[in-house]
Amino acid sequence: MIQLPEQSRVYEFRVFLDACGYNTEQLTQRIGRARPPAQGEEQQMFDDSREITVLNVLVRLFLLGAPVDRDTVTEFLPDLVVSFCNDAGLLHYDGDIVTGRVVIIPVEDLLFASDAFWILGTGEARDFVLPASTHSANFLRYLTLRDHVDDTLDLGCGCGIHALFAARHSTRVTATDISPQAIAYTRFNALLNDIHNVDCIEGSLFEPIADRRFDLIVSNPPFVIGPSETFAYRDNPLELDEFCRILVGQAPRYLKEGAHLQMLCEWVEVEGESWVDRISNWITACDAWVLHATPLSPASYAKQRTSDLSGESVNAGSQQEWIAYFDRHQVRAVHPGMLVLRRNDAANWLHVHNLPADITEPAGAAVARGIAAVDFLEACDDEALLAATLRLADDLEAEQTQSEGGIAGVRLRLDNGLSTEADIDGGVAAFLNLFNGKRTVGDSVGEFARVADADIEQLTGDLLSIVRVFVSRGFLVPHEFE
Numbered sequence: 001m002i003q004l005p006e007q008s009r010v011y012e013f014r015v016f017l018d019a020c021g022y023n024t025e026q027l028t029q030r031i032g033r034a035r036p037p038a039q040g041e042e043q044q045m046f047d048d049s050r051e052i053t054v055l056n057v058l059v060r061l062f063l064l065g066a067p068v069d070r071d072t073v074t075e076f077l078p079d080l081v082v083s084f085c086n087d088a089g090l091l092h093y094d095g096d097i098v099t100g101r102v103v104i105i106p107v108e109d110l111l112f113a114s115d116a117f118w119i120l121g122t123g124e125a126r127d128f129v130l131p132a133s134t135h136s137a138n139f140l141r142y143l144t145l146r147d148h149v150d151d152t153l154d155l156g157c158g159c160g161i162h163a164l165f166a167a168r169h170s171t172r173v174t175a176t177d178i179s180p181q182a183i184a185y186t187r188f189n190a191l192l193n194d195i196h197n198v199d200c201i202e203g204s205l206f207e208p209i210a211d212r213r214f215d216l217i218v219s220n221p222p223f224v225i226g227p228s229e230t231f232a233y234r235d236n237p238l239e240l241d242e243f244c245r246i247l248v249g250q251a252p253r254y255l256k257e258g259a260h261l262q263m264l265c266e267w268v269e270v271e272g273e274s275w276v277d278r279i280s281n282w283i284t285a286c287d288a289w290v291l292h293a294t295p296l297s298p299a300s301y302a303k304q305r306t307s308d309l310s311g312e313s314v315n316a317g318s319q320q321e322w323i324a325y326f327d328r329h330q331v332r333a334v335h336p337g338m339l340v341l342r343r344n345d346a347a348n349w350l351h352v353h354n355l356p357a358d359i360t361e362p363a364g365a366a367v368a369r370g371i372a373a374v375d376f377l378e379a380c381d382d383e384a385l386l387a388a389t390l391r392l393a394d395d396l397e398a399e400q401t402q403s404e405g406g407i408a409g410v411r412l413r414l415d416n417g418l419s420t421e422a423d424i425d426g427g428v429a430a431f432l433n434l435f436n437g438k439r440t441v442g443d444s445v446g447e448f449a450r451v452a453d454a455d456i457e458q459l460t461g462d463l464l465s466i467v468r469v470f471v472s473r474g475f476l477v478p479h480e481f482e
Ligand SMILES: C[S@@+](CC[C@H](N)C(=O)[O-])C[C@H]1O[C@@H](n2cnc3c(N)ncnc32)[C@H](O)[C@@H]1O
Pocket: 129, 130, 131, 132, 134, 136, 137, 155, 156, 157, 158, 159, 160, 161, 162, 176, 177, 178, 179, 182, 203, 204, 205, 219, 220, 221, 222, 223, 232, 233, 234
């Protein structure tokens, strides 16, 4: 397990890495990427770091996971650095061959150490601590609400990626994990990044935090559903989606009124039950904004989950075993997404926001606006909505389209990180264009009916439904929003 040398030595190591250019910008410039190679990229990255320089020795050891001979390590890395790496357990020796025991991955301007990938092929695989470069970690990172808060909890912290980014906009962060290795990495990474407001506590679920309450809870829990318990970092140890259900059920007790939980989640759709009802039954005393990604059939899910991070097949049971497990439980699909719960002791709402594409840039502000939009709609009956003044969103893009039958339409797209899109016909586009931030909704409905020479009474219901959909998706924004 990684050891924790004194703070000053960890900091010296960080200064050395910085001085060598071991950061997002310079690694991208020199070897094309600042992350471990994806499947098939290894040879290219090996070639790109072939010249023996100090930076390339670090890249071989801590990004590429390639062996370096002991003489090269001692010749190119200062003694102080080598002895630090040895004391902290960052290197693995096999005779004269040295390999990184950890990967060190830059994410923005922070560095995260975690287990090297070769550990997945050893007896320690079950307790593998995930790298900061995974899709799920960065999906949650991009979506995290970044308003300043007092107390944040990162439940299942792994290498500490969410805890350390939250440390920048929280007075205090508590990072918990059932894995002692994960806690050790989060402590190490906090020091490596000179971050001092993160308290790390080992334990399961909410047990380590007793009766404390938080302003923000973030969690990328072990949400994978299936018959495997191969990896503690991903395999939910309970039946179906039970681990996430328990987390969602317990979370409200640990949230201050108005506080948020953001957690990645996968849940099943079983025969005879709608998936929305399933998660809605998990939630109490909270509003819920559900970011819903594309569901997978049991067969596609089994294929995906019987491969590991690098696409290699893993010892997590055969696809047939996974499919049989889903058949036994009458599972028709697995739904991935992110749940955002907001503690609210009054009447609650649940809103589903479909996600058509991946998240590749910060979108926390869009999540906050999505929640505010639903609040606005919940507070508006038809009369109030008709009296409201709305405008088109600043980041709305509209593109002319033509269907195969030659019918002209418009594709709306919001450039807000959530890839929100809608295809609308020319009539609806004309209605939308009436929202200039000055007219009320009632005026826009009236103007549309007048130009179309239609009966306003008959049109109003349908047009208000359209307005509600456009507000919830963020295409139309209430005038009072910033
Ligand atoms: C998918 S990993 C996420 C790690 C990190 N937060 C990230 O996003 O990369 C899930 C983490 O939850 C931890 N975990 C598993 N079961 C847990 C439990 N019962 N209570 C707390 N943490 C748990 C695992 O050890 C692992 O570090």
